[in-house]
Amino acid sequence: MRTSRIMTTALLIVGSGLALHGAKAQQAGIQRTDLVQRDLGVPGREAVQVRVDFEPGAVxxxxxxxxxxxxxxxxxxxxxQLEGRAPVTLHAGETLFIPAGVAHLAKNVGDGRASELATYIVEKGTPLVVPVK
Structure with a gap:
């Protein structure tokens, strides 16, 4: 029984590493740093905060x-670029609210590195990023 728990744990760790590697491969020139993940006072919801750094031209x-x-x-x-809306360009110090489930993307349109602080109020236990085709 103990051996099967160890094997299961090892497989989960390896699988998590592969998933992370795959996510980074899709996000060339973008680095996400997780800062905070905490339960809220509302059942089933959590707050997640991350820093996202974009190299020049990264999308x-x-x-x-x-x-x-x-x-x-x-x-x-x-x-x-939020689905159904015109693109909007933000500069340091500006904010944008993105409603739940709205497909979007972000692109560094400056000459140097760009960074955002993203704060999410999301359903607990669900993937934070859902790719859209």
């Missing part, structure tokens, strides 16, 4: 989230 995959996102541009210039 995220088209994706959505299982909850709301507030994006705050820390440095540089990022263009956001």
């Amino acid at each position: 995220s995959i088209k994706h959505s989230h299982p909850g709301e996102e507030v994006a705050y541009v820390l440095e540089g210039s990022l263009q956001y």
Whole structure:
């Protein structure tokens, strides 16, 4: 019994590493740093905060989230394309609210690195990023 638990744990760790590697391969020029993940006072919801750094010209995959996102541009210039809306370019110090389930992408349109602080209020236990075709 103990051996099967150890094997299961090892497989989960390896599988998590492969999934992370695959996500990074899709996001060339983009680095995500997880900062906070905490349960909220509302059952089934959590707050997640991450820093996302974009190299010049880097573009995220088209994706959505299982909850709301507030994006705050820390440095540089990022263009956001929300499904059904005209693109909007934000500069350091500007924010954008992205409703739950809305497909979107972000692109660094400046000459240098761009960074955002993304705060999510999402369904607990669901993938934070849902790729959209």
